[in-house]
Amino acid sequence: MVSTTPNRRALQREAQTAAIKVVARRLIADKGVAQLSLREVAREMGLVSSALYRYFATRDELLTALIFDAYNELGAAVERAEARVARADCHGRWRAACAAVRRWARAHPHEYSLLYGTPVPGYQAPPVTVAAATRVTMVLAAILSDAATTRPMPTPRWSSAEVRGFLQVDALAPTMPGVDPGHYVSALMAWTTLFGTVSFELFGHYVGSVTNYGRMFDAVVEELAELVGVAARPANPRAR
Numbered sequence: 001m002v003s004t005t006p007n008r009r010a011l012q013r014e015a016q017t018a019a020i021k022v023v024a025r026r027l028i029a030d031k032g033v034a035q036l037s038l039r040e041v042a043r044e045m046g047l048v049s050s051a052l053y054r055y056f057a058t059r060d061e062l063l064t065a066l067i068f069d070a071y072n073e074l075g076a077a078v079e080r081a082e083a084r085v086a087r088a089d090c091h092g093r094w095r096a097a098c099a100a101v102r103r104w105a106r107a108h109p110h111e112y113s114l115l116y117g118t119p120v121p122g123y124q125a126p127p128v129t130v131a132a133a134t135r136v137t138m139v140l141a142a143i144l145s146d147a148a149t150t151r152p153m154p155t156p157r158w159s160s161a162e163v164r165g166f167l168q169v170d171a172l173a174p175t176m177p178g179v180d181p182g183h184y185v186s187a188l189m190a191w192t193t194l195f196g197t198v199s200f201e202l203f204g205h206y207v208g209s210v211t212n213y214g215r216m217f218d219a220v221v222e223e224l225a226e227l228v229g230v231a232a233r234p235a236n237p238r239a240r
Contacts, residue, residue, distance in 0.1 A: 013055070017055050017065075020055055021062070023041050024036060025111070028066075028110055029110040033063070033113075033114055038062065063123060064129065066111075066114060067114060067115065068128065070114055070115050071115060071132035071133045072132045072135065073108070073111070074108075074112075074115070074135070075132060077104045078100040078101060078135070079135065080100070081099065081100035082139050090146055090147040090150070090230045091230050091231060093230075094140070094221070094228075097143065098217075098224070099217075101194060102198050102201075105202055106201075106202070112198070113202070116199055134175075137191060141176045144176055144230065145176050145179055148178040148229070153179075156182025157185070159182055163184055167184055167185070167188075172184050186228050186229075189227065190227055190228050194221075
């Protein structure tokens with residue numbers, strides 16, 4: 001008879017790990033990420049702090065797990081939204097992906113702040129988070145690549161030779177096959193502006209200047225679509 005003890009232990013460990021992360025998220029929401037500690041998490045759970053060391057050796061290890069989860073949750077949300085749109089509709093895919101970023105951020109403001117807010121003093125995210133962190137970028141890059149092979153793209157302001165002077169072209173090229181390196185500047189501007197717009201809304205930087213955040217966001221998304229060459233084509237080409 002095969003023992004089920006190892007499986008049971010694995011499930012118990014998984015459940016306890018999830019419970020620790022739930023409490024840690026709540027503490028971050030209540031007190032801020034800088035106040036997160038294993039001792040505080042243990043106190044909230046009615047445990048001695050040493051009990052948590054079997055799951056997370058340090059505060060930073062727990063923080064990394066939370067960041068990894070948040071990046072993956074955001075990435076999955078964007079991937080699902082973009083996948084619902086027909087592949088030929090690059091403009092629709094762009095809008096869906098951008099809207100999913102904002103929707104997730106508004107539903108999970110503390111997790112979003114953990115990813116894109118004030119850096120935690122003394123903490124450096126390890127390489128293990130990179131793949132999760134780039135899931136949204138990869139969705140947006142795929143849209144640009146598909147657009148570049150199916151429609152005329154705007155003439156880039158920068159030449160390939162020029163962008164090599166300030167961008168890691170060889171590192172970016174595999175993420176955007178078919179896209180002229182001259183467009184990498186626009187792509188990076190779009191990523192930055194997308195998250196910057198969401199951050200300005202969530203962190204209160206639009207107070208006093210924006211009256212309708214949803215319409216403002218939609219306007220920014222359309223401007224970015226134009227910038228990167230995925231804007232909807234006008235019914236009458238002469239309308240431009």
